Amino acid sequence: MRAERLSLFVFLDAFGWEILQSVEFFPNLLPHRRRLRSILGYSSACVPSILTGKTPAEHGHFSFYFYNPESSPFKWLYPLRVLPRALASRARVRNKISQALKGFYGYTGYFQIYNMPFRYFHLFDYCEKKSLFEPDGMIHGDNIFALLRLSGIPHHVSDWRRSEDDNHDAALAAIRERQVAWIFNYNADLDGLLHVHGVGSEPVLSQIDRYRQRLARLFAEAEECYRDLDIYVFSDHGQANTTANHPLWREIDALGFRFGRDYAAVYDSTMARFWFMNQDARAAITARLSAESYGRIMPRAELEALGAYFPDAKYGELFFLVDEGHLLVPSFMGERPIVGMHGYHPDASSAYAMLLSNHPIPDDVQAITDLYTLMAAPALTWRGRETTR
Structure with a gap:
């Protein structure tokens, strides 16, 4: 027996509006589509803005590193400045150090030291110490996951730390159980491929084809298991070739x-x-x-x-x-x-995000911050229904 209703939200990192115009992507199932203005900054600013409906100035997340010499948690890293450049600049070495630091400090958010010079590390702090996908993950205010918990709506959220295949399988399993009314499916692999290979490259087009196949299965299963289905596929920004x-x-x-x-x-x-x-x-x-x-x-x-x-x-x-x-x-x-990059002005042609749906999109949804209202609506409806029972 089919369950009542499912709101399915699919996030495709870096699948921008310009990229969408160059490929075929569910034109019949998701005919309603809109270009969305993004946010100044990188995913560290865009994703919190989607999850809160707020700007960086409001939720407090912008770029990962900020100057804070008095309270820097990285002061003890200063001795690493003597490491030979040939060793200190290796990605593998820095990834190992990143994972060690994340475990030492108990950070649950995305953490990476990138190419930050060890001679300067003691002057800086890091903003994403908590996972953005937890109810208490914001520096200021609440996110959509706090609302989900408050409303009591049964939901499933991808684990951003796991592979796309694992998250796809987990979403499929949640749909088949017919117990959830709200799903957030997270996909981030396209962003990395765009950085390495660029817009229009074969690896990028192959990844988009994988999304077509994978999401087609997800949508078909949802239609089989639920009487009413609301689908929203969206991104946080696009990318430009450098x-x-x-x-x-x-x-x-x-x-x-x-x-x-x-x-x-x-x-x-x-x-x-x-x-x-x-x-x-x-x-x-x-x-x-x-x-x-x-x-x-x-x-x-x-x-x-x-x-x-x-x-x-x-x-x-x-x-x-x-x-x-x-x-x-x-x-x-x-x-x-690198070949592809984002983080340009929000009015740059490559910066715009996209939104696709199987239902007409409200006129007031024009920016990635407006996605929060779409995600919040089912939870608010559920809370109201439960309150009147």
Whole structure:
């Protein structure tokens, strides 16, 4: 016997609107589709915004690392600065250190030291210490999983730590049991393939084909097991193929100011964020950034409009954002260029996310922050139904 109703939410990391336009992806089953404006930043900002309906300034998550020398949990890593570069720069070594640190501190969120220099690590802190997919995972406020728990709606949520195949099988099993009314299916492999191979590459197209096959099975099983089915497939951002690399880190170093005494910075892949300890460093670095032709300093008013202005300068006093397709290399994220990247301005053509559904999409769903209202509606309805029983 079929169960009553299922709301099925499928997250496809980095499957942007532009990518969607170049492939066929459930045009008949999911005919209702919309381009969604994303958020300034990376998945570390976008995913919390989807899960809360809030901007980074509201939920407190933006980029992973921020300047916090007084309370940095990584002060004891300073001695690792003497490691030979040939060893310290190896991805395998850094992955091992990342896993060891995550276990030592008991972090449940995504944690990776990337290419953060050990000589600077003691000056910084990390924002995603808790899993975003737990009810208490936000720095500020609640997420959708807190609402699910409060409403009592029976639900199934993918384990982001497990493989896509494992999560697909777990979602299928939950559907077949007919006990849940809400499912969040998490898929992140496409993002990594886009970084390595780029938009339009054979590995990326093959992964999209795998999604077609896998989701077709999931949707068919859901239609078999439930009388009413609401499907929403969405992403957090897209990606662009990179066209130019810029050694901004080395250029700022060449100005002669001392890191940690005159200024501090985080060099993300597409953004550099600065804190200043004196006006000389501020003036010289600002002048240097203003002269760059491949990016620009973001004014406060624009950051406020994008929901990425932090009055306490937690994530930086000055933000320098590169143009679409450009990349900072080396950066604190990596030593070498990569083929695909995101983290550009939300109005860049590649930055837009997508939303597909088997039902008409409400007119007020225009940005990834609006996805929360779609995910929350079944839980609120369930809570109201249970209250009136």
